[in-house]
Amino acid sequence: MNLSIVLVTFAILILHISEAMFPVIVDCCTEVARHIPRRRLRTVVKFKIQKGEVCKIPAVILYTKHKKLCVSPQNKHVKRWIKQKEKGARRTSHHFRKRKKTPKGRKKEIKQ
Numbered sequence: 001m002n003l004s005i006v007l008v009t010f011a012i013l014i015l016h017i018s019e020a021m022f023p024v025i026v027d028c029c030t031e032v033a034r035h036i037p038r039r040r041l042r043t044v045v046k047f048k049i050q051k052g053e054v055c056k057i058p059a060v061i062l063y064t065k066h067k068k069l070c071v072s073p074q075n076k077h078v079k080r081w082i083k084q085k086e087k088g089a090r091r092t093s094h095h096f097r098k099r100k101k102t103p104k105g106r107k108k109e110i111k112q
Contacts, residue, residue: 028055029070036071040064041081049073049082 050059062069
């Protein structure tokens with residue numbers, strides 16, 4: 001019983017050490033599409049911009065419900081779509097900061 005606990009603990013320790021020594025493999029786009037239909041952009045759940053630091057080519061990674069698409073960052077439809085998404089994110093966060101808080105002690109009077 002004690003030997004099995006020691007072996008499991010040792011295996012977990014070795015796994016953590018190997019993760020620290022060897023970085024996790026990064027999922028990179030190796031090819032990019034130059035064109036993407038605009039209707040496909042409506043199905044995108046999230047996106048990520050791949051830069052040439054870790055991966056060799058720049059790309060925009062579009063995640064849909066079932067697929068991962070790699071598109072050229074020079075595509076004008078994708079550029080416009082990203083600007084709209086970033087503008088919408090800023091507008092939403094700005095909206096929440098400007099809300100006024102109502103005092104806790106006040107209650108509305110009910111007219112009878």
